[in-house]
Amino acid sequence: MKIQVSSILLASSLFAIAKIDPEPENRSPMTEMPGRFGVLFGGASQESGTSEFSWEQLTLQGGFGLRKALNDELKLFYGMNYRLTRIDEGEFSTGADLSHLHDLIVPFSLIYDSLDSPWSFFAQISGQLASDFSDITGDDFDYSARLGAQYKFSNTFSLNFGAARVRNFGDAMVLPALGCIWQPANDWSFTLLGPRITLSHQISDRLIIRGGGFPTGGLWNIEDDTGNAVDYGFASYNTGVGIDFKLRRGIWLTAWAGANFVNELRAEKNGDTIFEEDLDNGLFGYLGINLYEW
Incomplete structure (x- = not known):
């Protein structure tokens, strides 16, 4: 409840003092990934229908980014x-x-991005405490x-490819990465990242509508009720529509709503699975602030 109230108050206060600045952002809201402050709400039931699950995820991402x-x-x-x-x-007892x-x-x-070449290159490593x-x-x-690397075919289309070690899907894994950014017109864009x-x-x-999908989840090592260290993993994928x-x-103030799929909660101890609970499809909502200058 505290998370819900704080996010609503923040959004309301920013909305109240909004002053539309005609100058463009340094980073385009049509194609760039923003910094974020927001709260996602989701829910689903067990496939057996015996229990209802719900989750909230508050994110502060890029708010302290420096270049x-x-x-x-x-x-x-x-x-x-x-x-x-x-x-x-x-x-359900976890x-x-x-x-x-x-x-x-x-x-x-x-x-690395050279003005004289269509190629650019990207490397990132992130230390994480979970x-x-x-x-x-x-x-x-x-x-x-x-x-990864990006090849810019034109001012409207670029292709990205590479590899990543991620923890977003309830487990640590290495995955190939493929994506693109396509903006055929100033008012339309498609991004796959x-x-x-x-x-x-x-x-x-001052208004953008969006449709698409993005993951939610994480992997944490915590003590269970008996004092043993257990890895708990949660994964969900959200698809819906949003307004910025x-x-x-x-x-920018942003709000999304839609459905979630492939929901899973699982636990492992010393590499052995304690439980792996698949959940039915459910619903999600998201309210937040996107920052394109930080």
Whole structure:
């Protein structure tokens, strides 16, 4: 409830003082990934129908991002991201308190982009602490990494490819990465960035409608009720429609609603599966702020 109230108050206060700035953002809201502050709400039931699950995920991503230009072609980005996940498993017993799951992520990214070449290159490594903060051990620390390249065919289309080690799907895994950015007109764009897919249409200078999908989840090492260290993984994929409203230059209010799929909650101890609970499809909602200048 505190998360819901705080997000609504923040959105309301920013909306009340909104002043539309005609100047464009440094980063286009049609194609660029923003920094984020927002709350996602989701829910689904067990396939057996015996219990209802719900979850909330608060994200502060890119809010502390910093950039340093090493030269005209090479840039370094670094920052700090935070995510809080709360899972209510209803009558199902997970054997642990999943109401305060924290992710603290420190990413370092290096981008090479030459004006004389259609190629650009990207490398990122992120240290991560994933815990309930009740007892922090070495098992709570991990990392994710990405390595890729982009080829710009024209001013309207570019292709991305590479590989990534991720923790977004309830497990740590290495996956190939393929994506594209296509903007056939100023008011239309399509982006495919790993598991995140978005089709956007800009209605006016202050309003964008979107449709697409993106994942939710995480992997945490915490103590269960008996004091044993257990890896709890949660994964969900959300598809729906969203509306972005410009509050002022570089700051957009965003809201999404839709359905979630492939929902799963599982637990492992020393590599052995304790349980793996598949959930039915459910619903989700998201309310947040997108930052295109930080």
